[in-house]
Amino acid sequence: MHRSSAQSPRQESPLRLGFCLLMCCALWSCESVQPVQDLSGLDVRLTILHTGDLHSRLIPYEMVPQYTDEELGLAEGQGPFGGAARVATILKDARRNAGRSLHLDSGDYFQGAPIFNLFKGEAEIRVLAEMGLDAAVAGNHEFDEGARNYATQLERWSTYRTLAANYDFESADDPWNSRLDALIDPVAIFDLDGLKVGVVGMGNLSSITSIHEADNSMDVRVQDTMQTIDHYTALLAPQVDIVIVLTHLSLDDDVEIARWCKDVDIVVGGHLHVALDPIKVVPSEVVPGKRVLVSHAGAFAKYVQRIDLVVRDGEVIAHDNELLPVDSSVPEDADMLDLLHDYERELADTIDLTRTVARTRDRLRRFGSIGGDSPLGNLVVEAMQYRSGIETDFGMTNSLGIRTDIQGPADGQTEHDVTVEELYNVLPFDNTITTMFLSGVEVQEMFDYITQRSAGRGCSTQAQISSARFIMDCSAGIADEITIGGSWAPCNNDEDCEDTGEICSALRCGRPIYPSESYELATNNYVASGGSGFYVLENNTTQEDSGISMRDAVEFFMLELSDWQTDSEGNRVATDLNSLYPEGDGRITPRF
Template identity: 25%
Template structure:
């Protein structure tokens, strides 16, 4: 249960078992750890160092981005001294490894932790191989521990167990002849993910890092609403518990074992007041500097937890949020896709065995691309790219310029919705419209993409990066009243605080008034289809992916559709549309993104 930081990898097995948190396990750990920290003496034993700085390096939401992400997904915004901002190209595991290794130099006590979503929604180089390449890269990065995130459940608990423990994929088999996938050298923590039958965590709920007389406990949780953002099949047989209650429970367990320095790894996050990674969250007049679900979570987690590493929202922040006793506590997030890492200094008090929180320092750092690439990561990427190349390099379409995926309504969102409408009409000519969830669009399409395929060419690998989930495109009937309600659910209910604006196909238009609140932000009278007001009593045939059709992402009304028809996967649909509507001499142009009128 203990480990010394950054020693040669040791094979560990973390079974997907019901007994992960049994009293027997607790008792064994208690016996293995001393109740009090011993002193670390220097100078012949005459000088006692009460305080020991422990470096905590952390990142989150890597999503299998081993290669540098393209377009806006591969940039961060930096606030300058004069108040202006500039963008910096960032990310790529070859650079991340170099930065982390450099940061560890001279640090005798260094831990590397992550906040979940290491895998899932991954580019082709990882996703095509069920994210084995990313696990191998994380092993080489000397990751010590991570929480699970919602995307760790994209392929279900059994596949997550395989990523942890190793073994070849049950249907795809082994990708390299004579080589068995070894699994993660680090523990995945899933304290609040329970087996419905046993009521116990499916993986370890906590883990203790130990070096000499210094020990730090880690508790890992994912957001309680994981079933709302993952397909039903992915969370089948699982129960997700409240983040705060779970962390507080296991903090007591750790304290009973004499572990008083505790870090929570939480795959849930917030929304900073600035989009710049180096924004001062705690500046006077900035309030808390961050809003969203993590604020209430942080305010209610027991004061015995010393720091929170968070994720999920893909934002960057280093903030203090008061704990229940009113004492400031560090809460961090390092954006996503390996573009940033957080370097936190935890000052360990050997007298108390706890962190002296008044001394905690933290900052986000850019994973710049102006450093040497880590050769071991380059070899790993080259190996997997060689296997992926015959599939990934195939051209599926042509574009005349970048097609961005960001914004309330994005050009790429419009294109994907149009592709799904066109496919829907193939299945059923009566199909009226298509709706696409923004979270299902993982990257932009860039005109000058890397590689030798030539400017403007869209490869299968690039398409896979945009839509990696293998969702099916389905048809269902909904009433006009339901369509109006669905559009209102974008900005109400579970989406009230953080709207999820659906990307819509050509012909559907409406006004989104952001000066109002809740469902009123969707102006009902403005909703039109092909220039005519939506008829509340009429029936409309709608194309969506199976995740939305099941009521995912906070759209319960979409789960009430009828007359379902299941089609092919969404990437095939996008490929069909690009192939039919573009060529080398007649590339497709970015849609205007003018279907939603936004009032601000």
């Protein structure tokens, strides 16, 4: 099959941009070595292969499928799941049976497994290139090791187009920014045997602060979503048969794009790890009778979304989709196994991923049942605060830095071994513990921000804390009854608190904060630098980065907990974490 793609223009003035786009498309047409095929009046079939949010799950992994995964075809006993070699098999089989195909990835292929921590994205980009990926949108986690690393890995290994029309890399002083400007395009045009497909990329907005997780952060000016899409799709529409918007936004954003952007035919999205089967069909609010398709393909290499289209004279007249589970029933592609072999061997030689550090008898969840603190969140932040050499007044970390639950036992088993590999999946970021002193006023401001951020997300807390309690009043947007330290005796009102000066907060007695007093906080270096909007901490001059890995602190804490338990013969046994952290304890209590 003959395929070529246009060189896309940079984000410049509309007049110059339009001129560049037309010229690029003209050059693209001249490059064709085959006569232009007239598809007028014909029903043309196109297969779109959609992956997204791979999060470095290049190697198959064990998990206990939850209800949604089971409903979508992942069954317990069919593991290990995922893995690039199985995804490659699905993609090759799909292409073999399709006349025209286009593989699009909706971003966040970096970060989430130890292979990224060791190789910084080299393996992920080589894998996508080996898969024959056509285009990917730049996800927020592609910047987790900094703009320079992302640019370097793309330059060395990428064979596919990287898109983000809404990112303007304006800081010419930083060489890696200008390199990214040369590597990331707003749009791409693909000629699939005469069927012309335009693709506009839209990078993430809500998590743009992830770009600042590394020292070599970049200066990105983010463009308005709808205006950017309308601008680029209007330029593409006269030159292509269909227009696809490839996003790393959210499902709600994608539905709005489908509803209100008149030149868009399909939205291929990711970011929130949603898998759609069937894909959504959204009626256009601006083109009577038009129906726009929206696809999301899940996360962690658990699925590949296949979308089969029939296109006639620039209109999608029929479609079907199949969400293909990636489990042990899928053979592994030999070429991909060969590519991954040296990475797996070096990974095994460097990190003992199989070592057990604790045990669970039930799933240890990262989200609380009513939107407050969670058992896993409480464990993680206590591990940070109580780490030798840290030992501060209280601790706090961002909830979304804890990326997944700790698994429970599979059917027929009573316990689940928590391994070092699982800790990398739970805490993939190489964050370190930072300490700083806050006044009572700053503590109030920080907890108010947590409350306001959480209120915008269904009053589900966006932080986890230790040695502190508060009422998260989402309706008022303030943190109420904040306490740091205390006896934590049960209470219903202040009169129940016997220790002098304590108040009753979230059903426990604790010491209230005072504006002029100083409190030492342990947090992670990402939050300390203003990540996730914690700007109240960003300019604190008392910050000290301990250099202690957050993940190592959690591992050490679990091993210390194991010292507390012995079997009948006096031998140390791994901790049953559920007995110590059965559920959230109400230290963050939502008030709706």
